[in-house]
Amino acid sequence: MTVLKIEKLPHNKVLPEYKTEGAAGMDLCAAIEEPIELKPLERTLIPTGLKIELEHGYEAQIRPRSGMSIKHGITLINCVGTIDEDYRGEVCVPVVNISNETYVIQPQERIAQMIIARVEQAEIEVVAELTETVRGAGGFGSTGK
DSSP: OOOOEEEEOTTOOOOOBOSSTTOSSEEEEOOOSSOEEEOTTOEEEEEEEEEEEOOTTEEEEEEOOHHHHHHHOEEETTSSEEEOTTOOSEEEEEEEEOSSSOEEEOTTOEEEEEEEEEOOOOOOOOOSOOOOOSSTTOOSSTTOO
C-alpha cells in the first residue's frame, strides 16, 4: 500500500475520504467559505485546501463524481486531471457546468474524487516504421458501435 502525505491548509475543513471499503477514489471537498454559483457553461477552479506528496512512481488522478455529472451536469474541464509526484501546490479542481441550469457549489461539498495510481515513464525509441496490425490506422469508430 502506498502512503499519501497530506498538508492541510487553513481553509480546509474536510480531509479526503474513501466512502466505502471497496472505493477506488477518495472524495475531495470544496474548501470555500461562501457558496459559488456556476451558471450554464461556466467554469471555475475550486480549491480543496490540500497539498499532497506522492511516493515516487505514483500520480493522483482527479476525476468527476458520477452523481454530480449525471444529476447536475457538473464535471471537470479536462475530464481527468493528473497531479504529478513532484507537484507541491494546492490541489484545485477545474469544474464546469454543462447543464442548462445554474448550480451552486456549497462549502465542503464533495466535488471530485482522487485516485492514486502507479505510473511508469517510457523510454522513447524512434523507429522507421511500426509493426502492422489488423486494425492499422483505423480510429474513431473503426471497430464498430
